[in-house]
Structure formats: structure tokens, C-alpha cells
Amino acid sequence: MGDEKPAAETKERAQSDRPIQRVGVIGAGQMGNGIAHAVALGGFDVALNDLSKEKYDAAMETIEKNLERQVNSGKISQEEMDKAQGRITFAESYSDFADADLVIEAATEEETVKRKIFVALCPYLKPEAIVGTNTSSISITRLAAATDRPERFIGLHFMNPVPVMELVEVIRGIATEDVTFGRAKEFVSTLGKTIAVSEDFPAFMVNRILLPMINEAVYTLYEGVGSVDAIDTAMRLGAHHPMGPLQLADFIGLDTCLSIMQVLYEGLADSKYRPCPLLVKYVEAGWLGRKSNRGFYDYRGETPMPTR
Ligand SMILES: NC(=O)c1ccc[n+]([C@@H]2O[C@H](COP(=O)([O-])OP(=O)(O)OC[C@H]3O[C@@H](n4cnc5c(N)ncnc54)[C@H](O)[C@@H]3O)[C@@H](O)[C@H]2O)c1
Numbered sequence: 001m002g003d004e005k006p007a008a009e010t011k012e013r014a015q016s017d018r019p020i021q022r023v024g025v026i027g028a029g030q031m032g033n034g035i036a037h038a039v040a041l042g043g044f045d046v047a048l049n050d051l052s053k054e055k056y057d058a059a060m061e062t063i064e065k066n067l068e069r070q071v072n073s074g075k076i077s078q079e080e081m082d083k084a085q086g087r088i089t090f091a092e093s094y095s096d097f098a099d100a101d102l103v104i105e106a107a108t109e110e111e112t113v114k115r116k117i118f119v120a121l122c123p124y125l126k127p128e129a130i131v132g133t134n135t136s137s138i139s140i141t142r143l144a145a146a147t148d149r150p151e152r153f154i155g156l157h158f159m160n161p162v163p164v165m166e167l168v169e170v171i172r173g174i175a176t177e178d179v180t181f182g183r184a185k186e187f188v189s190t191l192g193k194t195i196a197v198s199e200d201f202p203a204f205m206v207n208r209i210l211l212p213m214i215n216e217a218v219y220t221l222y223e224g225v226g227s228v229d230a231i232d233t234a235m236r237l238g239a240h241h242p243m244g245p246l247q248l249a250d251f252i253g254l255d256t257c258l259s260i261m262q263v264l265y266e267g268l269a270d271s272k273y274r275p276c277p278l279l280v281k282y283v284e285a286g287w288l289g290r291k292s293n294r295g296f297y298d299y300r301g302e303t304p305m306p307t308r
Pocket of ligand 1: 026027028029030031032049050051055106107108109110114116134135136137157158159160251252253256291
């Protein structure tokens with residue numbers, strides 16, 4: 001009894017005993033800012049990197065808005081919001097990750113982009129630092145091979161929007177060590193998320209099931225079976241999906257949807273995963289969904305308007 005610590009001190013000590021304390025995030029887009037938000041709320045220091053300071057500033061604005069929403073709905077206190085914001089800093093270069101225990105890559109879903117990041121990043125990291133990727137579909141084993149530490153590399157697939165969604169898929173590459181797997185799982189649990197472990201197959205579990213459904217919705221539109229509104233209404237009211245598949249595609253980002261379908265098509269060599277030509281056309285037009293203000297819906301007015 002005599003040497004029992006007061007609760008606050010015990011919590012602080014538990015925090016300083018955590019093998020992961022400082023986290024880096026690369027890519028401050030919709031996923032990167034969501035990850036930074038959730039990780040900072042979890043009590044970790046976060047260094048957030050993107051191609052420019054403007055992208056970081058835009059991410060911080062989004063984080064502020066989303067934290068405010070959580071305060072207003074009583075999910076967190078104003079003090080927790082202030083602390084979380086104070087824990088996030090701009091990482092102008094990879095040298096700002098020198099003391100990071102974990103760096104999570106959340107840049108554009110293109111293998112060449114991600115490989116280049118890992119090659120440039122690794123020389124700046126502590127030898128024991130873990131590298132995670134938020135890829136939606138690309139082989140963890142192949143990405144790990146672009147690093148100097150495949151045994152300390154892991155897939156951490158957060159869901160969108162990160163502060164709201166409960167699940168993180170955790171994926172080991174062929175070389176991922178047990179200790180890395182254990183630390184990654186502990187880290188994810190600390191964030192209050194639930195883990196689903198997936199084998200390293202193209203698009204893992206959630207997107208292996210979800211994206212072919214979205215692609216089929218685009219084919220349904222392409223073949224004139226129904227309009228954007230009819231397809232989304234059908235799936236919302238007929239299958240009780242919280243969002244129609246085309247609305248969801250806009251939310252994910254059509255470029256990301258196309259990349260995932262390409263990974264499935266090439267990785268599983270099955271024609272059932274062929275990306276719909278209409279999806280390809282929208283991406284070629286730069287109509288990427290919400291993030292570019294136009295996709296299957298046009299978001300430039302007061303209310304989203306279906307484009308077909
Ligand atoms: N959108 C989703 O619903 C979703 C869900 C889970 C996982 N993901 C995955 O998360 C990752 C990011 O997706 P997103 O939706 O946030 O995309 P996004 O387009 O919103 O953001 C990507 C960000 O990466 C930045 N970037 C590109 N190259 C970079 C580089 N070399 N260094 C630093 N930053 C760079 C871009 O400037 C951009 O800000 C992808 O791998 C995607 O598959 C997306």
C-alpha cells in the first residue's frame with residue numbers, strides 16, 4: 001500500500017513507459033490529417049509532413065474544425081482539444097522524424113510515390129523506429145522491401161474519417177517481426193480503435209469487399225441502369241447502407257478508388273476487378289470527388305447535385 005502512486009502520476013508513468021511516444025505522419029490529406037488528429041488526441045506527439053506548408057496549414061484547419069465538432073457534441077473537453085492541437089507540429093523535412101518511434105505514411109495511393117518516400121525517409125530514422133503505411137491496397141511486403149527495415153514495417157489501415165471510424169486493419173508483411181506487430185497493435189488499442197488483422201493480399205479485407213461494390217455501382221451508372229440519385233437511393237433505402245456507393249466513392253476520392261481497383265485487377269489477375277471506364281474518365285478529368293469539389297456529385301453549390 002505504502003508505495004502506491006497517485007492515479008495521475010501512475011498514468012503519466014504508464015505514458016512514459018510506452019514504447020511508442022512520438023509519431024510522424026507523412027501526407028496531410030484527408031487521411032493524414034485524420035490520423036494526426038486521432039493520434040494527438042491519444043496523447044502522442046505528432047510531426048506532420050506534406051509537400052508544402054500550405055498543405056499542413058489546410059490540414060490544421062480541418063483538424064481544428066473536426067475537434068470543435070467533437071467538443072460541441074460533448075465527446076471531448078475543450079482542454080483535450082487544446083492539448084491535442086498543441087501536440088501537432090509541422091515536419092518540414094524528414095530530419096524532423098529523427099526522434100520518432102513510429103512514422104505512418106499516408107501519402108497518395110501510388111506505389112512509386114510511397115517507395116520514393118520510404119527510400120528518402122529511412123536514413124533519418126532511429127534504427128528501432130517502426131514504419132507504418134496507411135495504404136488501402138498495395139502489398140505491405142513490397143513496400144517494406146523499399147525500406148531498410150522490413151522487419152519493422154507494418155500496414156496500419158485506418159478508415160475514413162479517422163476520428164469517427166472504429167476500425168484499423170493491421171497487416172504484417174512477410175518479414176514483419178512479432179515485436180513490431182505487438183507494438184503496432186498496442187498503439188492502435190491506445191487510440192481506442194478496434195483491430196482486424198488481415199493477411200497481406202491486395203486491398204486486404206475491407207476494400208477487397210467494398211471497392212468492387214463501388215465499381216459495380218459505377219458500371220450500373222455507366223450502363224444507364226439508373227441515375228446517380230437512383231443508385232444511391234436504392235442502396236441507402238434498399239440495403240440500408242448509410243451512404244450510397246457513389247456518394248461514398250466521392251468521399252473516398254475517385255483517384256484512390258481507381259488505384260485500389262487497379263491493384264485488385266493486377267494483383268488478383270481476375271477480370272471481375274476491371275475498373276469501370278467511367279471511373280477512369282472521371283479521374284482523367286480531375287473529377288476526384290469531394291476533395292476537388294466534383295465527382296459523381298457537384299459540390300460547388302449549397303447542396304451536392306448529381307452529375308448524371
Ligand atoms: N480516402 C480514403 O477513404 C482512405 C481510407 C483509408 C486509407 N486511405 C489511404 O490513405 C492514403 C492517403 O489517402 P487520402 O485519401 O488522404 O489522399 P489525399 O489525396 O487526400 O492526400 C494525399 C496527401 O499526400 C500528399 N503527398 C503526396 N506525395 C507526397 C510526398 N512525397 N510527401 C508528403 N506528402 C505527399 C499530398 O500532397 C496530399 O496532401 C492513401 O494511401 C489511401 O489509399 C484512404
